[in-house]
Amino acid sequence: MRLAYWMYQGTAHYGIGRIANSLRNIHAVFHAPQGDAYINAVFAMLERTPAFPPLTTSVVSGRDLAQGNLRLPETLQAIDQQLHPELIVVAASCSTTLLQENLEVAAESADISAEVLIYDVNPYRVQEVAAADGLFTELVRRYATATPLTTQPSVNILGPASMGLHARHDLTALRRMLQTLGVQVNVVAPWGATLDDLRRLPAAWLNIAPYRELGQQAAQVLHEQFGTPSLCDAPIGVQPTLAWLHQLVEQLNSVGSKQNNPSEVMLPPLTAFSLDGLSTPSSVPWFVRTADMESFSRRRMFVFGDATHVAGMTRFLHDELGTQICGAGTYLPDQADWLREQLAEYVDDLLVTEEFQVTAQRIEELQPDLVCGTQMERHTARKLGLQCMVIAPPMHIENHPLSYRPFLGFDGADVIADQIYMTSTLGMEQHLIDMFGDAGLEVPPMPETEPVLPLVDPVLPAVPLTEESPTPAAPVKGAPLADDEPVEWQPDAEAMMKKIPFFVRNKARRNIEQYARAQGYRVITTQIVLEAREHVGG
Amino acid sequence: MARKPEIIREHNLHHSFCGLVSVGWLYQKIKDSFFLILGTHTCAHLLQNTLGVMIFARPRFAVALMEEADLSSAQPALEAQIEAIRREHHPSVIFLLSSCTPEVIKVEFEGLAQSLSRPDLPVLFVPASGLDYTFSQAEDSVLQALLPLCPVSERDTPEIVFLGSVNDTIADDFAHEAACLGLPVAGFLPSNHMRDLPAIGPNTIIAPLHPYLARVANLLQQERGATVLSSLFPLGPDGTRMFWEDLARAFGQTIDLADREAAAWERLKTHTSLLKGKRIFLASDTLMEIPLARFLQACGCEIVECSTPYVNRRFHAHELSRLEEVRLVEQPDLHHQLERIDEIKPDLVIANIMSTNPLIGHGVLAKWSMEVAFMPIHGWAGSHTLISMFTLPMQRHAQLNARGTTVMDPLWTTGLMPSQQEHSA
Structure with missing residues (x-):
């Protein structure tokens, strides 16, 4: 048993809720104690749903358990009569799953007109992502029906869902590109799809499933059962989007040629993909070549999150913004192998952990210039005085922006580049500050409810300059010190540090201390500061 | 009656x-406490999402995560977790939920x-499950769990213990008010720190501040022989007046706070004029619905329905006596509530966080009711905050309706509900 303060993934029932809150005219019923209804609040408050999420907790109380009372049939009847869903998905909770009740029998006894699907997952083994993807795949398997292909080239977009990171924005970005290509969207699922939409999924020529976490298994099922090809790359960044477009055109035309369809999909001039239809589809390629962006080339980035966004962001940061990748990782163990393979050229030791403390530790060790992570890494970065940009769920109320902020496509590339640029300290500004000191820019660190992790022990007194030793003592060198051994700073060495711009001071301080330890110095004098600068820079 | x-x-x-x-406010109230929940991923996800903002404040609560094994x-082994908590947080008490x-x-x-308990660090069991x-x-x-740690009072004259977690401002206000009336106060349950737990005995008069503390009130009566004040809860000028008058009566004093109440209402006039004649539907789940309905009724509102998870007829007796004409619903059905809301068309619905x-x-x-649990709404000083909770949404929406866009037009929510997205085939 471990102490958990915070989890990356949500629960299985939250995953089921995400699918139910995406599809039209279905309802999820949780056979669970009343508190499990908190997920309704998550949808209604974070996603600000203007309607009731179709999720009901069929309450199991202590008294029900004592009396052997099962309310599920009654709940199913009420939902059936009141809301007339086509399908009700029933799931047990982590506690009721242990009761070993036969929900199948209970549901049958309700005798209702809606179809009932008992979605049997073990909440102790399955978390949000696997539960959501599993349920969606099961529904696709259950409803997709052999249908003739549409006459015109068409695609399904599989994967956008309630509480997906900027899912609505990504969907818009995909729709915009498909519209520009003149390709029809047959069905979007789960977002906004009915069961009829799931039935007619096989009418599409191609399935687009950009997210590793949701939709690719369903695309696989459609491929196996109906032979529909799929495009599973995520168009994150300019070059990946171009490659994605070429791939899309090629795959559609390959289906078309088999159909003896004369109308080929043609890639229009790329300016057609811009917002005004007249300009470059993305400003990133020019932006990154401009002079001040050179300062980004030495910046070290750490990327952590789900699979799709970590893969896409790492490549984008390295290949298209020209930065250095100092590490990457994921909280999805199931995706670790895939991600490791995807990022083989970018990182040697992919971090795989579900414990945020481990990620925090890695960030502290690496001291990256920018962290791309979840809300928790944002918190960690703030504690360490580092910059952070949120690129992966879990969703926070701040991750539901009103304006168009996709990750995918050319539009997404511009949005991400802007976000990175504005999160980071600027290039030219930094040069000036590096040259002339902090130009009065020094501001006290953000007030924190707890102190920023001290980089030197603040209770350690500075060595007083006594009359007997008017000049700092010569550095005393010994055997190399261990990483956690304290070193002392002499006041004039400390004063020297004040001249280093405040936002790089902590890092410089660490470097100097590291150098001092390696050299076996216990007391840091001005001389050691200079020596260290010479050796390690900064 | x-x-x-x-x-x-x-x-x-x-x-x-x-x-x-409830950990959300209790860990902040009892400053040297730690709340350890023996639970699952679901519990952790619940806390993260409902109290999520507090991850930034190094919370004094955590889940001992039960996994399949x-x-x-x-009997789970929690020694290591307790030790880790002791080391990192140095609490005076651990509540095991x-x-x-x-x-x-x-x-x-x-x-x-x-x-798991040690003399220097008691571990107290708190039943809290959603079952x-x-x-x-x-x-x-939590208060029941604390009771054994409250010293037994040997006093032979009566003194007050206020029951329920309130913030320092409200606590000071109540202590000050009691002093003005010459009523001795032994303290508050819960206190901010474990060392300040009040002594409770046969001469203690328990003055409940929250309407959801019926069981601990009962226990205080049974185990310590304390007297539990039966009055209105001190919410709003009407409730506050009766609360203090009844409390004074328990000390054999007769006081008349009619002027004080009138002055309080006078200060709230701009608010009451807005609320007068408004039809209010309480559909929330904080267990404060009954006193709130009583207060709103006193403000001149018509309470078209008051639904709440549970009603305790004895503990809420005085409150209920003021709601004779009101439709009261226990353990409501959301769908039926919505049908009634559609039919009645109330001016304001007090709803829970899931429904608002x-x-x-x-x-x-x-209006979402969550704030009720977190706002200083008690006593004379809290009345303004309390009434504003209801007038603010009215004023805000009126201001927006005047020249802004009305949300009633479905145009402005088109495409925002994932499961209602129109499909462009």
Whole structure:
């Protein structure tokens, strides 16, 4: 048993809720104690749903358990009569799953007109992502029906869902590109799809499933059962989007040629993909070549999150913004192998952990210039005085922006580049500050409810300059010190540090201390500061 | 007393939280405490999402996470976790909260808490699982757990212990008010720190500040022979006046606070003029619904319905006597509530956190009740905050309706509900 303060993934029932809150005219019923209804609040408050999420907790109380009372049939009847869903998905909770009740029998006894699907997952083994993807795949398997292909080239977009990171924005970005290509969207699922939409999924020529976490298994099922090809790359960044477009055109035309369809999909001039239809589809390629962006080339980035966004962001940061990748990782163990393979050229030791403390530790060790992570890494970065940009769920109320902020496509590339640029300290500004000191820019660190992790022990007194030793003592060198051994700073060495711009001071301080330890110095004098600068820079 | 109001009981198809959510305010109230929940991923996800903002404040609560392997051993080993908490947080007390899964596998919590307790760091069992408790009720469980640590009062003259967690401003206000009236105060349960727990004995007069503490009030009476004040809860000028008058009466004093009440209402005039004649539907789940309905009625509102998870006829007796004409519903059914809201078209619905946004999207003016649990709304000083909770949404929406866009037009929510997205085939 471990102490958990915070989890990356949500629960299985939250995953089921995400699918139910995406599809039209279905309802999820949780056979669970009343508190499990908190997920309704998550949808209604974070996603600000203007309607009731179709999720009901069929309450199991202590008294029900004592009396052997099962309310599920009654709940199913009420939902059936009141809301007339086509399908009700029933799931047990982590506690009721242990009761070993036969929900199948209970549901049958309700005798209702809606179809009932008992979605049997073990909440102790399955978390949000696997539960959501599993349920969606099961529904696709259950409803997709052999249908003739549409006459015109068409695609399904599989994967956008309630509480997906900027899912609505990504969907818009995909729709915009498909519209520009003149390709029809047959069905979007789960977002906004009915069961009829799931039935007619096989009418599409191609399935687009950009997210590793949701939709690719369903695309696989459609491929196996109906032979529909799929495009599973995520168009994150300019070059990946171009490659994605070429791939899309090629795959559609390959289906078309088999159909003896004369109308080929043609890639229009790329300016057609811009917002005004007249300009470059993305400003990133020019932006990154401009002079001040050179300062980004030495910046070290750490990327952590789900699979799709970590893969896409790492490549984008390295290949298209020209930065250095100092590490990457994921909280999805199931995706670790895939991600490791995807990022083989970018990182040697992919971090795989579900414990945020481990990620925090890695960030502290690496001291990256920018962290791309979840809300928790944002918190960690703030504690360490580092910059952070949120690129992966879990969703926070701040991750539901009103304006168009996709990750995918050319539009997404511009949005991400802007976000990175504005999160980071600027290039030219930094040069000036590096040259002339902090130009009065020094501001006290953000007030924190707890102190920023001290980089030197603040209770350690500075060595007083006594009359007997008017000049700092010569550095005393010994055997190399261990990483956690304290070193002392002499006041004039400390004063020297004040001249280093405040936002790089902590890092410089660490470097100097590291150098001092390696050299076996216990007391840091001005001389050691200079020596260290010479050796390690900064 | 007047005739018993009829209480309609529905079948509880309603969204609500479990007792664990009360950790959100209790860990802040009891400053040297730590709240350890023996629970699952679900409990952790619940806390993260409902109290999520507080991850930034190094919370003094955590979940001892039960994973599949932990289900087989009925008595979980928590020594290491307790030790880690002691090392990192140095609390004076650890509350060990139960949740649904350990309740189902029948963890013997009393024994577990006892075995983990040390003289310098008591571990107190708090029943809080969603199988039995709605969210504010777990405060009752926490206070019951604290009772054995309260010294036994040997005093032979009466003194007051205020019951319920309130913030320092409100606590000072009540202490000051009592002093002005010449009523001796022994303290507050809970206190900010464990060392300040009040002494309680046969001469203690328990003055309940919250309407959801019936069980601990009962226990104080049974175990310590204390007297529990039966009055209105000190919410709003009407409730506050009766509360103090009845409290003084328990000390054999007769006081008349009519002028004070009138002056308080006078200060709230701009608010009451807005509320007068407004039809209010209480559909929330904080267990404060009954006193709030009484207060709103005193403000001149018509209470078209008051639904709440549970009614305690004895503990709420005075409050209920003021709501004779009001439709009271226990364990409501959300769907039926919505039908009645559609039919009655109330001016304002006080709703829980799950329902507020969807109700507003539905064209109903709704206010979320969560704030009630977190705002200083008690006593004379709290009346303004209390009444503002209801007038603010009205004023805000009126201001927006004047020249802004009205949300009633479905245009402005088109495409925002994932499951209602129109499909462009």
